[in-house]
Amino acid sequence: MTNWLKRLIAGFFVLLLLHGPAIAEEEFEVTDIQVKGLQRISAGTIFNYLPIKVGDFVNDSTVNEAINSLFDTGFFKDIELERDGGVLVVIVSERPSVSSIEINGNKEFDTDILKKAMLQIGFGEGLVYKQAILDKVTQEIRSQYYSRGRYSVEIDTTVTPQQRNRVKVNIDIEEGKTAKIGEVKIVGNEVYSDKRLLAEVQLKPKRGFKKLYFLSKQDQYSKEKLSGDLETLRSFYQDKGFLDFRITSTQVSISSNKKKIFITVHVDEGPIYTVDEIHLRGKFVVPEDELVALVNIRSGDTFSRKEVEATSKAISDRLAAEGYTFANVNPVPDIDKESRTVSFTFFVDPAKRVYVRRISIAGNVVTRDEVIRREMRQMEGGWLSTAKIQRSQVRLQRLS
Template sequence: MKQIITALTLILLSSAAWAEEFIIKDIRVEGLQRISAGTVFNYLPVKVGDELTENDVRGIIRSLFKSKYFNDVQVEREEGVLVITVSERPAISSIEFIGNKDLDSDELLKSLRQIGFAEGQVFEQAMLERVELELQRQYFSRGKYGVNITSEVTPLSRNRVAVRINMAEGVVATIGEINIVGNNSYDDDELLDELESTTGGWLSALTKDNQYSRQKLSADLESLRSFYLDRGYVDFTVESTQVTISDDKKQMFITVNIAEGERYKINEVRLAGNLIVPEEELFDLVTIRKNSVFSRKAITSSSERLTDRLGNDGYAFANVNAVPEIDRETREVNLTFFVDPGRRAYVRRINISGNSKTRDEVLRQEMRQQESAWISTGDVERSRERISRLGYFEDVNVETLPVAGTSDQVDLDFNVTEMASGSLSAGIGYSQSDGIIFNANVTQKNFMGSGKHIRFGFNNSRVNTVYSFGYTNPFATVDGISQGFNLFYRETDAFEANIANYTTDVFGGDINFGIPISENNRVNLSFGYENTQLDVPSNNDITRYDDFIETEGDSFHAFPVTLGWSSDTRDNAILPTRGLSQSLSAEVATPIGDLQYYKLRYRNNWYTPLNDTFTFALRTDLGYGKAYGESNEFPFFQNFYAGGIRSVRGFRANTLGVREADQPLGGNLMVTGGAEVIFPLPFMKKTLRSFRLSTFVDVGNVYDVDQSFEADLLRYSTGLSAIWISPFGAMSFSIAAPLRDQPDDETEVFQFSLGSTF
């Protein structure tokens, strides 16, 4: 305002000084320090040779003030020379922020530069005041209402200034109280549980759930609205919201006034439009029915199911809108789903990106959606899941893109994020008596990007000395039949593995085949040979070992045949959140060998999401073995074992079950399992896909040949587990508390493993 008055005064005074017009013979600018005379001439509305009038004088002063370079402008005449005297505004030499912790200084400087408040620019007090207001607004949006922002402008030489902005951020205002007014059908506690905002608890220092923000309050109001709409309250409204702040600006008090309205039921459900699919089939997909309570969630779910069904028949851009007709007198709703399938689309091209190592053909082998075929949303999703289950990729995304210039073609863009497919696989355990136990293998699940599996093992731990080599081609034929083989040599000291004292030297191998019988099911078949040399020390105290050697000998040739079935519907091979993986196998040592026995085993891992954050998992592992034919006893070195991080956590590896001479023997019957609730690392703004935690309950034991299953003998444990997909492989950790343990059980609270999941 002061500048406008000054400019107007100068215009009036200058106008009064010009009694007559004159021809400009020259123009002289005085008072310049940083700004060049050429810059001033560019803003002047007159030039040498022009006839200067009273209006021209006003125009000169207006133009120069409008440039924002000057605080003062005077226009004078010296004979034929036009003299313009100016006083420059200072330039910003530096901008410094003091006390800002929430706002990054570099980001602030970048944003101020975009509005013209930066080093080298002309300083304007009005602009600085706007900057202060904007900074205050940003802190308010973060819940810091006690922020105090002051500025210091220090004059420097050569008409420059240094700007310092001091920010006393204060603390984030916490929520002192939340009141909901107008709720009659549901009590306060039930409604408050739906809100992200809380008055705090013992974890609030980490979760920040008691800190106020406008954005969080808006989300909470929408959560309330969804809560009521999902329970039939069609007329629910949030009438008003009052937010007050304490005098010290450290606490917020929220009052939400609501009107519940009446509860509505569904009177009739109809389908309309171009149905394409038989109406009866579509009705089966609608989850909301006549006489059920109105639910927006159920309506949305039904619309999505109908859309997906049409998408399976190629209608990728189908649109299903649910239109309610509300009868407020009867408090009933007639619901009509209007179906617009759009045009049927087919896939022009499938594009794959992100696979810098893995060949395209490895991914295309898993595709269930084909190019030049009608698009099926189910086939697209199955393709994505099958690629995820390969275990080569951390993330798999697919996007459906319309082809420009057409209405019936789409492209599918699959984008993958590769993870290390070669790994050092190791198991590490610790016990007070044995210290650290280590074993290692090298596995390349995606050899040279071909999808073929190569395994090479060398182990020289106290338990095992192992040399092994394995190869598998998952797509040996175009029908998806896999072929592979394994060769191995293994020396085992059972005593070092917490088992009774004996050693075995085994060499052999097998060839194996995998035959797909459906989308998610395979039959596996292998033929093997094993040569076993058994050694039991002379000072051994286990009588059954001596009896077995006396009856069966200590050197064996075995020709095992294994028939198995596996099924996998998980959404991810490494860290699944939904689906079921199970396998059943029968291994039979054929009569052409020295030993005749069979082993049956069933494994099961089931995952289901509880919500967007938590996943529930169940695990089962059952095993049974028995001798047949001319063999009188099941080989003890083929026993099952339980305990350890892959079995019943909290108990030392392989130590559960029957004992003799205070040494664990394992058994021919194994029953283990567990339940887990899996969740991501808390207190992280961004979820780490490669790391997650779980709380678990494990159960299990092994039983001897002369025992039958007894539930009373089962051992239990509970605790906290973590899994991290590290650059070295999958690392698993657990802290467990054994339950129902017996005096002779060997327990371990902390266990960990590198290179395998469980």
């Protein structure tokens, strides 16, 4: 081994000795704990999270555990533990706190709504400032604007240090314009044309004279509108007998200048189903023939989701009129794919009858309580009836 290499290794060990761990490897008893470097956070907070107390015996393993516990609070960016005889010295460097957040340029979203959303992520006034959380906030705001079709949004953040280890955060938003629908394609439809299906949805490019109506937003993309349009397509097909209708995929692409959106919807129409049999099952708290009369679908009819839902609602409303406000009517299909028929069994669960304990009247300045109660058809102590409530509402409106 050469002399220069020996000197280098010797120097390395000298550095290790000079900059070795602050706590000796041998265990020692803590006679006192001192905290240095605090600015905003109280010493009591340190003692609350520090797993070492006066009288404990401490070694390197205990120190590492203590440092990890303090780091887990998220309050500190640097922590050191040193020993001064029997005194354990905790030296911390606090993370700054957020003194204020100012958001500029936002018109699509209200400032209070944005700040509430930030708090859910863990970023807000009075909380510890972390750059990683601010980056996450920026990405979440950008995603919200993307969902509204504003793909050209620009978000800049500025962090300004202030006194007492605090920072002021400015979020400047340039929203840009909402991307317009360039084209909507529907692939897989055979029974109905693209023109017929596009007449049912909201999102579509403006054509012809409609371009003159600048207030119309039918060509402005948003994720919510697309979800609504997909559900509209499902309802359209299933109301016309296509029980197995599916949207197999949806692709949304944007032009290079972020001004045009192109949507492609792949569908599988499936066959048309007819209704075979209808049954009612469950507990009948009103005469069964009254419920049967409320069924809107008959054997031989083309399947319609709208009529099935209307039947469930009609039975629920009938039960609610008798005080069974939380009744559940669940239509269960029995599908025969070979014959392309579907039978339905409506399971009726009336649940418990609901009674009115008290009727409170508020906001009446001119009309006395007894006049209002005289017009009420729903009475205290009786079972709750939606029909009586509706009649009461009509009678009260006539007073004005």
